[in-house]
Amino acid sequence: MALPVLATIWAIGFLLTIITPSIISKAVGQESGWRGIVLAALFGSIALIQAFIAFPLAGSLLRQGASVSAIAAFVTTLVMVGVITAPLEIKFFGRQFTWWRNFLSFVMAIIIALIMGNILG
Amino acid sequence: MKRLFLARNILAAMALANVLIYFLEPAKAFSILSNAKTYLIEMLSILPPILVLIGLFQVWVPRDTVELMMGNQSGWKGILTAIFLGTAAMGPLYAAFPLGVSLLEKGATLFNVAVFLCVWASIKIPMILFEIKFLGTDFAGLRLALTLPSIILISFLLNTILRRRGFYEKA
Secondary structure, eight states: OHHHHHHHHHHHHHHHHHSOHHHHHHHHHHOOHHHHHHHHHHHHHHOOOOHHHHHHHHHHHHHTTOOHHHHHHHHHHHHHOOSTTHHHHHHHHOHHHHHHHHHHHHHHHHHHHHHHHHHHO | OHHHHHHHHHHHHHHHHHHHHHHHOHHHHHHHHHHHHHHHHHHHHHHHHHHHHHHHHHHHSOHHHHHHHHSTTOHHHHHHHHHHHHHHOOSOHHHHHHHHHHHHHTTOOHHHHHHHHHHHHHOOHHHHHHHHHHHOHHHHHHHHHHHHHHHHHHHHHHHHHHHHTTHHHHO
16 A cells, blocks of 8 residues: 555656646647647646646636637646546556546546537637 | 555656656755655645544444435435535545545445546535636636536446446456
8 A cells, every 4th residue: 555655646746846837838828729628638637736726827828818628628637637646546446447437537528628619719 | 466566666766767857957856855745744634534534434324324315226316415425525536535435335326426526526616616716707607517417427437337347246
């Protein structure tokens, strides 16, 4: 139990240091179209940012001209998909449950993003 | 045993990477460790109350109640209970994992536990208020309106797929 948890926490240390809000701004803010949405969803899936940082960040990106779809994809995967916490989820629910829950959530986040882009974009 | 070995290799790889980064950018190397420490402390402060909660849950909430509220025959009541439990609680998603498992053990359906987990992850009153403040009512409202049916669909598919693959026999 201790080793995988330690590995997860160390990986989180790497992630918090390397994937900072400014890197996310660059990635999500400038790309547009399909690439932008998928990239935003991938960043949201691996990032671990608390709501009180994520929402202001997403708001400022939106005002700077990022697409509604990309921001929706980022916010939705941020809360629903947890790649970095997957080892913990596997410990409790097993590999299949974890893979399918995260995969289905990722797909739905993209669909939500596309619908939102259509209505609000 | 094989998994323990894997974890040990990953740990060794990360230690190596951390040392390499130290030679390239010392400040980053320390920031990785201090971020990990902060996260570890956060996790350690969240887990004890969760474990106490689960202990109380296991002792005080009878299996019949969970089965009645979230079991096979619960229908709409089960979904609503899962949504209520998910929104009422606060805390990161990993805190919900042990609770979800004890719900499963007490007879809640996989579908309802999946709804509970997804709602816990994505729908929280303070979080919605925050989203409205920074992203606007239209954005937050529409995202919420789309998230809820998505959760139901995700849980339905998850339940169907895992049932077909024999998740229940193993659990």
